[in-house]
Amino acid sequence: MDLSVFVAGLPLKNPVLTASGTFGYGREAAELYDLSVLGGVMVKGVSREPWPGNAPVRVARAPGGMLNAIGLQNPGLEHFLMVDLPFLRQYDTAVVVNVVGHDEEGFVEVVRGVTGQAGVAAIELNISCPNVKDGLLFSQDPASARRLVEAARRETDLPLIVKVSPNVTDPVQLGHACREGGADALSAINTLLGMAIDPVRRSPVLGNRTGGLSGPAVKPVGLRIVYDLAAQVGLPVVGMGGIETGRDALEYILAGARAVAVGTAVFRDPFAPPRIVGELAAELGRHGFESAAQAWAAANPQAREAVS
Amino acid sequence: MKMWDLLVCDVLRPAQDYVELRLQAPQPIDLTPGQFFMLRAGDTPDTYLPRAFSWYRSEDPSSISFLFRVQGPGTAHLASLKAGESLSAMGPLGQGFPLPARPIRAALLGGGVGVPPLWGLARALLAAGSEVLALIGARSQAHLVGVEEVRALGAQVLVATDDGTAGHRGPLTELLVGERVDALYACGPEGMLRRVQEISLAGGPPAHLALEAPMACGYGVCLGCVVERTHPDPSLGEYGRYARVCREGPVFPAGEVRF
Numbered sequence: 001m002d003l004s005v006f007v008a009g010l011p012l013k014n015p016v017l018t019a020s021g022t023f024g025y026g027r028e029a030a031e032l033y034d035l036s037v038l039g040g041v042m043v044k045g046v047s048r049e050p051w052p053g054n055a056p057v058r059v060a061r062a063p064g065g066m067l068n069a070i071g072l073q074n075p076g077l078e079h080f081l082m083v084d085l086p087f088l089r090q091y092d093t094a095v096v097v098n099v100v101g102h103d104e105e106g107f108v109e110v111v112r113g114v115t116g117q118a119g120v121a122a123i124e125l126n127i128s129c130p131n132v133k134d135g136l137l138f139s140q141d142p143a144s145a146r147r148l149v150e151a152a153r154r155e156t157d158l159p160l161i162v163k164v165s166p167n168v169t170d171p172v173q174l175g176h177a178c179r180e181g182g183a184d185a186l187s188a189i190n191t192l193l194g195m196a197i198d199p200v201r202r203s204p205v206l207g208n209r210t211g212g213l214s215g216p217a218v219k220p221v222g223l224r225i226v227y228d229l230a231a232q233v234g235l236p237v238v239g240m241g242g243i244e245t246g247r248d249a250l251e252y253i254l255a256g257a258r259a260v261a262v263g264t265a266v267f268r269d270p271f272a273p274p275r276i277v278g279e280l281a282a283e284l285g286r287h288g289f290e291s292a293a294q295a296w297a298a299a300n301p302q303a304r305e306a307v308s
Numbered sequence: 309m310k311m312w313d314l315l316v317c318d319v320l321r322p323a324q325d326y327v328e329l330r331l332q333a334p335q336p337i338d339l340t341p342g343q344f345f346m347l348r349a350g351d352t353p354d355t356y357l358p359r360a361f362s363w364y365r366s367e368d369p370s371s372i373s374f375l376f377r378v379q380g381p382g383t384a385h386l387a388s389l390k391a392g393e394s395l396s397a398m399g400p401l402g403q404g405f406p407l408p409a410r411p412i413r414a415a416l417l418g419g420g421v422g423v424p425p426l427w428g429l430a431r432a433l434l435a436a437g438s439e440v441l442a443l444i445g446a447r448s449q450a451h452l453v454g455v456e457e458v459r460a461l462g463a464q465v466l467v468a469t470d471d472g473t474a475g476h477r478g479p480l481t482e483l484l485v486g487e488r489v490d491a492l493y494a495c496g497p498e499g500m501l502r503r504v505q506e507i508s509l510a511g512g513p514p515a516h517l518a519l520e521a522p523m524a525c526g527y528g529v530c531l532g533c534v535v536e537r538t539h540p541d542p543s544l545g546e547y548g549r550y551a552r553v554c555r556e557g558p559v560f561p562a563g564e565v566r567f
Contacts, residue, residue: 028528028555031309050547059524059532064353066524070531075547215356267525268348268358270398271311 001281002291005039007236007258008159008184010122012039012094015292016249016277019240019263020045020098020124020163021070025084026091029270037274040094042187042238042261043084045126047100048109050076054131055207060196065215065242065264067194069131069208072100077113089119096161098124099152102134108151115156123158125149125183128165128190130212139165142177149181161185161238164229166218167193171225175233186229187238187261189222214264216242223255230256230299244272246279253292256299309527312337312345312397314372316389324450327387328364328375331395336369338400341428342495342518342559345399346526347374349382359383360523360554362495363400364424365457375424375453401526402558405429405493405516411437412490415513416463417504419445419480419496423454425518429493430463440464441487445480445496449473479503489513498567508562515562521553528555536566 003014017040018029025043026035035041053073060067075084080097088095097114101107107125114120127145129135138145149162162178164171166189175186191212196205204210222241230237239257243249244265252260265272280292289295314331322328346358359382364375378387389395405425408414414433418426423444430440440463446452448471459465466483467475476483480496481503492515494504501517508515521533533553540548551557551565 022525022529024529024531050545052546052549053531053534055536056534056550057522058534059522059530061354061357064356066357068524068530068532073531073534073547073550075544079544079547217353264524267530268356270525270527 001284002293003277003281005258005292005296007238008122008161010094010159012259014039014277014280015253015259016273016280017042017094017096017238017259017261018266018273019261020126022263022266025080026088029266032270033274035088035091035093037277038093039259039277040096040121041088042096042098042124043088044074045072045098045100045129046074046077046080046110046114047072048077048106050074050079057205057207060205060211062194062196062213062215062217064217065213066267067196067206067211067213068191069206069211071131071208072129077110081113081117085117085119094121095119096122096124098126098163100126100129104148104151107148108155111152112155115158120158122161123152123156124161124163124187125152126163128163128167130165130167130191130193130210131208136165136167139168139174142173145174146177146181149178149183153182159184161187163187163190165190166221166225172228172232175229175235179233179235183235185236185238185258186233187240188225188229189218189241192218192221214241216244218242219248223251226252226257227255243276246276246281246283249276249280250283250287250295253295254299256296258296309399309401312399314395314397316391316393316395318391319387319389322375323453325377325379326375326451326453327378328373329386329389329395330373331371333370333372337366337372339363339366339372339428340400340404341432342404342425343400343402344526344558345374345397345401347386348396350385352381354381355385357524358398358526359386360526362425362518363428365427377421398526402554403556405518405559407432407436408438408491411439413439413441413488414491414493415484415487415489416440416442417480417492417494417496417500418442418454419500420447420451422496422518425495426454427458427461430458430461434462441466441489443468443480443483445469445500447471481507491515494518502567505562516559517562517565518559519553519557519565519567523554526554528552535560538564538566
């Protein structure tokens with residue numbers, strides 16, 4: 001089975017990546033399996049300076065998934081370049097750097113800092129984290145999203161993927177703004193804003209009060225948004241949200257995703273990404289496809305027309 | 309860290325609301341007292357995330373048990389397992405209790421669901437020639453666990469209950485009054501751990517605390533289970549403010565964490 005795909009000119013050996021914020025910088029999973037089996041790694045968000053993340057409690061249970069309010073704890077750009085990127089460079093997999101910032105300058109400096117570094121395959125601009133102050137600032141107004149993407153675009157020739165938020169009225173409008181700003185691709189979805197309440201403490205469970213819902217519970221929302229983005233925006237899409245099996249991955253591809261990312265599933269099963277690579281090959285065969293790219297081409301016709 | 313398919317051998321009910329799952333591994337497991345496992349706790353929407361449990365007993369290298377209080381859908385599922393069924397587990401995870409370089413007299417404090425790591429720790433200390441005073445607490449006599457099991461290893465065991473139905477009535481830490489020990493090791497409710505921390509930092513013996521925190525992955529990737537460090541590594545900047553309970557812990561020196 002030929003699993004190779006392209007996302008905005010970026011060649012991937014297979015369409016299965018790990019989703020940002022669920023995989024650190026690969027070190028922990030690398031104790032379990034060879035990361036070279038992955039199509040790519042979308043790393044934990046990288047900010048200009050180190051960020052501490054939110055005060056605990058940071059995770060809570062939710063039916064069919066979980067809530068998190070980690071708050072983008074990360075060691076910052078310099079540590080990423082000196083320690084984390086060299087580690088990931090050992091593996092034959094596409095490293096997609098997820099970039100976060102509190103303001104335009106913060107985003108742009110990280111984009112500039114990782115551009116030209118050996119081993120960086122693409123950039124994912126994270127304008128959709130619901131768990132930090134201003135995390136959704138650039139998602140809630142398409143014009144400011146467009147300005148941010150333009151500013152990032154000026155700094156890099158790397159494939160520029162923008163991770164859009166499901167916590168907006170119209171993700172497609174946001175997608176259009178990103179395309180106009182110069183994005184090469186979109187990724188969707190980030191987590192859905194939610195809350196858990198503790199009756200004993202009579203207050204929200206999470207230290208941040210609200211958190212992001214992820215896991216199988218959000219898959220229908222992810223499929224809907226990926227379908228709409230793929231059909232209407234005219235950019236390739238990396239689909240994610242509740243992918244647990246090869247069947248789920250195939251569903252996203254048939255919704256119009258060029259590639260998929262596995263996130264919360266790795267908390268339940270650390271081997272989920274390599275397992276899904278194998279399962280996807282079997283699912284493609286079972287449904288009469290000869291390659292992953294062929295399945296994408298059979299995706300909803302609007303998506304095919306819009307992106308091919 | 310490894311993935312295991314453990315075979316359920318026996319399901320014991322040692323106290324009110326408590327279950328001990330006794331399991332067999334296909335090969336020996338290298339265990340340190342205080343380390344934990346993530347157990348797959350069912351396949352329903354309510355049991356999506358695995359649950360973290362310290363290992364309790366291990367009479368031979370390929371046997372292991374977990375002792376827990378049944379209090380939600382995950383623990384109810386685990387309690388419903390039958391001999392002959394299998395359980396998916398990942399571990400052992402995290403940093404366990406460091407053992408002293410030479411024989412000492414140690415006090416081990418276990419409160420409620422925090423009792424399990426005491427068994428392995430008592431056994432390791434006794435095997436190395438240390439003297440072990442184990443203090444075990446519970447709400448009431450009906451909820452006491454581990455007393456006979458830890459005593460059978462050769463430890464001196466004292467008991468405290470909230471309602472006085474067994475042993476000392478009141479906080480477990482009051483049993484330390486008048487005891488001369490070289491080190492404290494504790495696992496249990498936050499209030500108890502905080503008291504042990506206070507005693508240690510106010511000129512008492514050095515203490516190690518086994519912490520618990522809401523956790524999603526158990527192996528360091530989600531950053532969900534963090535605790536604040538008192539002495540962060542300055543080279544890490546703000547990133548160093550928190551330590552992962554699952555990876556840098558769950559056992560921390562009492563002076564290194566704020567909770």
